[in-house]
Amino acid sequence: MKFGVVAFPAKKLQDVANSYRKRYDPHYELITPHMTLKDAFEVDENETKKLAQGLEEIAKRHKPFKLHATRVSTFSPLTNTLYFKVDPDPGILSLHKDLHTDFYDSQTKYSYVPHITIAQKMSDSEHADIFGQLKMVGIDHEEIIDRIHLLYQLEDGSWTVHDTFRLTGDDQ
Amino acid sequence: MKFGVVAFPAKKLQDVANSYRKRYDPHYELITPHMTLKDAFEVDENETKKLAQGLEEIAKRHKPFKLHATRVSTFSPLTNTLYFKVDPDPGILSLHKDLHTDFYDSQTKYSYVPHITIAQKMSDSEHADIFGQLKMVGIDHEEIIDRIHLLYQLEDGSWTVHDTFRLTGDDQ
Numbered sequence: 001m002k003f004g005v006v007a008f009p010a011k012k013l014q015d016v017a018n019s020y021r022k023r024y025d026p027h028y029e030l031i032t033p034h035m036t037l038k039d040a041f042e043v044d045e046n047e048t049k050k051l052a053q054g055l056e057e058i059a060k061r062h063k064p065f066k067l068h069a070t071r072v073s074t075f076s077p078l079t080n081t082l083y084f085k086v087d088p089d090p091g092i093l094s095l096h097k098d099l100h101t102d103f104y105d106s107q108t109k110y111s112y113v114p115h116i117t118i119a120q121k122m123s124d125s126e127h128a129d130i131f132g133q134l135k136m137v138g139i140d141h142e143e144i145i146d147r148i149h150l151l152y153q154l155e156d157g158s159w160t161v162h163d164t165f166r167l168t169g170d171d172q
Numbered sequence: 173m174k175f176g177v178v179a180f181p182a183k184k185l186q187d188v189a190n191s192y193r194k195r196y197d198p199h200y201e202l203i204t205p206h207m208t209l210k211d212a213f214e215v216d217e218n219e220t221k222k223l224a225q226g227l228e229e230i231a232k233r234h235k236p237f238k239l240h241a242t243r244v245s246t247f248s249p250l251t252n253t254l255y256f257k258v259d260p261d262p263g264i265l266s267l268h269k270d271l272h273t274d275f276y277d278s279q280t281k282y283s284y285v286p287h288i289t290i291a292q293k294m295s296d297s298e299h300a301d302i303f304g305q306l307k308m309v310g311i312d313h314e315e316i317i318d319r320i321h322l323l324y325q326l327e328d329g330s331w332t333v334h335d336t337f338r339l340t341g342d343d344q
Contacts (some may be wrong), residue, residue: 001183008332011173011217015327022328029201032332045183149333155187156194160180160204161321164336 001045002153003162005038005055005099006031007145009067009116016139017084017118024082024119024130031159035067035086035116037096037148041105048152051104052163055150058098063169064146065091069116072134080127083115084139095148095167173217174325175334177210177227177271178203179317181239181288188311189256189290196254196291196302203331207239207258207288209268209320213277220324223276224335227322230270235341236318237263241288244306252299255287256311267320267339 008014017033043051069084086092092114100106119130147166151159180186189205215223241256258264264286272278291302319338323331 008334011324011326011332014332018326018328018330032326032330147335149336152183154183154190154204156190158190158204160183160186161333161336162180163319164321164333 001043001048002040003043003051003104004036004040004151004153004159005148006034006036006151007067007148008032008034009069009141009145010143013069013084013116013141013143016141017116020082020118020134024122024126025117026121027117027157030157031151033116033118035114037092038099039105039108040153043104048162052150054103055148055163056165057171058095058103059148059165059167060171061098061169062095062167063091063172064144064167065089065095066142067092067145068142069139071138072118072131073115074127074131075113076127076131078110080120080122080124081117082119082127082131082134083117084141086114086116088112088114173215173220174212175215175223175276176208176212176323176325176331177320178206178208178323179239179320180204180206181241181313181317182315185241185256185288185313185315188313189288192254192290192306196294196298197289198293199289199329202329203323205288205290207286209264210271211277211280212325215276220334224322226275227320227335228337229343230267230275231320231337231339232343233270233341234267234339235263235344236316236339237261237267238314239264239317240314241311243310244290244303245287246299246303247285248299248303250282252292252294252296253289254291254294254299254303254306255289256313258286258288260284260286
């Protein structure tokens with residue numbers, strides 16, 4: 001079964017992200033706006049409990065972090081993906097590192113860029129056009145994230161929350 | 173802000189439900205298959221923390237419950253809604269009662285029928301046709317639910333999980 005770990009921003013930022021995603025992101029229907037902390041990884045369904053326990057331990061080692069979305073950026077030329085760039089807060093980076101150190105699929109394909117996707121799978125010309133527009137509108141949103149979510153993917157591609165974990169920092 | 177409380181069944185049942193919802197439920201995109209425990213209710217965003225604490229207390233008073241989906245049924249003639257009927261396990265009913273006793277919108281419009289919606293907003297003829305088909309296929313799925321989720325609704329109608337609460341029964 002495919003699992004993933006994300007943080008959901010507050011309603012306000014999700015609403016802004018969805019106003020773009022509705023038109024420009026084919027994954028719009030599959031999950032609400034989020035910042036991915038660990039990409040989809042495969043774990044046997046019978047091991048869900050163990051996975052959740054491991055994630056709970058990680059969450060206890062981390063304090064709430066600041067999510068500051070500062071501007072609209074793009075992954076082009078890698079992919080035609082637009083996103084709200086999230087400031088690489090040390091708290092986010094250390095949580096991401098912990099989620100990729102001796103914890104299931106530890107490999108990461110790319111260096112980690114905290115972000116919230118707002119558009120993807122566009123043609124080159126659409127990408128250039130929309131990026132030009134959204135870059136000017138920009139974004140500036142700041143909030144404290146005090147929980148992360150373990151999701152699993154259904155056969156139709158949509159994601160369901162399995163459990164939520166508080167970032168308490170108790171075991172720091 | 174609109175909140176709701178639901179239980180998500182295991183992937184297996186969600187996949188079956190979605191195979192129908194994809195075609196017959198216009199809410200398919202807004203939320204993954206679920207059993208509603210408390211319908212949408214309005215709470216100020218600033219009170220989210222208090223709401224979550226209240227729900228945590230309720231969750232502590234209840235033990236995990238059995239979700240047994242036994243057959244395909246309909247809310248017709250009230251509405252043309254088809255659903256997997258869930259056995260009214262005493263654990264489900266007492267949790268539902270607690271969620272509607274001195275806890276935000278305590279009014280319930282209808283008597284509570286635990287269910288997982290698989291089709292809605294169909295014409296009378298489509299409803300009769302699909303109900304005939306699905307009733308024969310039927311459903312028989314049983315699992316233990318040990319957590320409930322507090323959701324909030326975005327402006328586009330989709331639902332995000334705010335937090336998850338374990339049914340521990342510790343404060344029973």
